[in-house]
Amino acid sequence: MxxxxxxxxxxxxDEFPLGAVIPEAGNSDDYVTGGWRSQRxxxxxxxxxxxxLCWIVCPDSAIRVQDEKVTTFDLKHCKGCGVCANECPxxxxxxxxxxxxxxxxx
Amino acid sequence: xxxxxxxxxTGNTVVAEAMRQCKPDVVAAYPITPQTTIVEEFAAFVxxxxxxxxxxxxxxxxxxxxxxxxxxxxxxxVMTATSSQGLALMWEELYIASGMRLPIVMxxxxxxxxxxxxxxxxxxxxxxxRDAGWIMLFAETAQEAYDxxxxxxxxxxxxxxxxxxxxxxxxxxxxxxxxxxxxxxxESVAGxxxxxxxxxxxxxxxxxxTHGAFAGLGGPYLEFKKAQRQAIERSRAVVKRVGxxxxxxxxxxxxxxETWGMDxxxxxxxxxxxxxxxxxxxARALRADGKKVGVVKIRCFRPFPYAELAExxxxxxxxxxxxxxxxxxxxxxxxxxxxxxxxxxxxxxPAVVGYVYGLGGSDVKLELVxxxxxxxxxxxxxxxxxxxxxxxxxx
Numbered sequence: 001m002x003x004x005x006x007x008x009x010x011x012x013x014d015e016f017p018l019g020a021v022i023p024e025a026g027n028s029d030d031y032v033t034g035g036w037r038s039q040r041x042x043x044x045x046x047x048x049x050x051x052x053l054c055w056i057v058c059p060d061s062a063i064r065v066q067d068e069k070v071t072t073f074d075l076k077h078c079k080g081c082g083v084c085a086n087e088c089p090x091x092x093x094x095x096x097x098x099x100x101x102x103x104x105x106x
Numbered sequence: 107x108x109x110x111x112x113x114x115x116t117g118n119t120v121v122a123e124a125m126r127q128c129k130p131d132v133v134a135a136y137p138i139t140p141q142t143t144i145v146e147e148f149a150a151f152v153x154x155x156x157x158x159x160x161x162x163x164x165x166x167x168x169x170x171x172x173x174x175x176x177x178x179x180x181x182x183x184v185m186t187a188t189s190s191q192g193l194a195l196m197w198e199e200l201y202i203a204s205g206m207r208l209p210i211v212m213x214x215x216x217x218x219x220x221x222x223x224x225x226x227x228x229x230x231x232x233x234x235x236r237d238a239g240w241i242m243l244f245a246e247t248a249q250e251a252y253d254x255x256x257x258x259x260x261x262x263x264x265x266x267x268x269x270x271x272x273x274x275x276x277x278x279x280x281x282x283x284x285x286x287x288x289x290x291x292x293e294s295v296a297g298x299x300x301x302x303x304x305x306x307x308x309x310x311x312x313x314x315x316t317h318g319a320f321a322g323l324g325g326p327y328l329e330f331k332k333a334q335r336q337a338i339e340r341s342r343a344v345v346k347r348v349g350x351x352x353x354x355x356x357x358x359x360x361x362x363x364e365t366w367g368m369d370x371x372x373x374x375x376x377x378x379x380x381x382x383x384x385x386x387x388x389a390r391a392l393r394a395d396g397k398k399v400g401v402v403k404i405r406c407f408r409p410f411p412y413a414e415l416a417e418x419x420x421x422x423x424x425x426x427x428x429x430x431x432x433x434x435x436x437x438x439x440x441x442x443x444x445x446x447x448x449x450x451x452x453x454x455x456p457a458v459v460g461y462v463y464g465l466g467g468s469d470v471k472l473e474l475v476x477x478x479x480x481x482x483x484x485x486x487x488x489x490x491x492x493x494x495x496x497x498x499x500x501x
């Protein structure tokens with residue numbers, strides 16, 4: 001059963017679960033933490049050898065894999081740290097600026 | 107009332123016995139003088155199979171309380187014991203235990219804090235933790251230490267409360283002196299404390315939960331703290347109810363404070379712990395001389411019995427508050443501050459004088475207690491109250 005927190009902003013002290021317990025498993029998936037990101041990974045499918053090293057090193061489990069192949073990035077949780085791009089042995093991942101066109105640094 | 111076995115034993119021995127009878131699932135503890143024999147004797151119970159407790163030998167008190175928190179969140183009944191520097195090392199976990207609403211029961215053998223190094227009794231350790239959200243009981247005798255330990259389990263685990271309880275006994279004076287103690291039988295204690303029925307337990311695999319969540323900026327931290335305040339306020343009634351039930355079982359009455367001679371007293375001493383015995387002894391002698399003196403002993407310091415104390419002191423002209431702890435830079439020790447606060451709304455406010463005594467186990471001689479009553483009787487007769495805190499017996 002889904003924990004209904006839609007009215008949490010109105011809860012009084014005796015309506016919260018005792019001791020700040022979260023009574024629902026796995027709901028950190030609902031918490032969008034990708035908003036901090038200033039750059040996002042992009043993958044070149046032609047260069048990619050599907051070695052899955054990015055999937056191993058991603059600190060946020062944000063590399064989506066299906067049938068042993070990388071499909072997309074989970075941008076709801078990817079922080080844009082760039083570890084995947086740095087570790088990719090065939091340079092198939094590049095980090096591109098997020099949200100706006102940044103001025104070129106000389 | 108059930109039949110009981112009378113033994114000659116130290117405070118620590120009977121606290122270990124009470125722990126065994128309460129059947130904790132987990133005890134994580136680190137030895138420290140003068141608490142050591144509690145955990146030593148409890149470890150022997152585990153080794154001999156007299157209690158089926160997971161006994162965790164940790165490397166510090168910081169780890170001891172951390173392990174207790176994890177085990178309690180998992181749903182276990184958890185007990186431990188500490189003292190002085192050990193309690194100080196637990197400081198951050200004390201707040202986590204209460205904030206996570208975990209009913210851990212901990213014995214604390216009251217001992218001074220360094221520096222200078224001192225292993226003897228005062229209340230500085232417990233008083234330093236008085237804002238940590240724990241319910242705090244204090245024992246005058248080994249008997250009270252035994253009784254408080256058993257009652258603490260029921261109070262902590264009550265659904266209206268769910269807060270940790272610290273059960274304090276005076277280092278060496280109570281922990282190591284052999285005293286006459288009546289012990290309940292194992293079945294009676296087991297029946298009294300029951301089993302812990304934990305909700306939101308980490309080990310309840312059918313209902314997975316997260317403990318230790320974040321409630322930061324913009325979150326409901328304020329509401330969680332208000333919930334703790336509401337819980338400790340509710341505990342006032344629970345402490346009394348459990349005390350009454352325990353009194354029916356044991357034949358020993360329990361009060362959040364206990365009075366002697368207060369019906370017609372003109373002056374009174376407010377005190378915590380083993381010194382209450384010395385004070386009563388002096389008060390008896392003064393009563394025999396026709397002096398109208400009384401004694402108020404605080405047994406439950408958190409939640410503090412403000413209404414009960416104001417009521418007990420409603421007829422007196424002068425009150426001495428004996429603090430076995432300092433609050434440097436404050437107007438007096440912690441008990442003095444609470445007593446003054448309890449009397450603020452009283453229609454007839456007596457003079458209140460603060461005394462700091464017995465720090466680091468310094469002697470509490472009967473002459474010193476007599477001098478306190480002497481001051482009070484002078485004040486009641488019109489003399490000016492001395493500026494406090496008065497360092498009793500200090501050169």
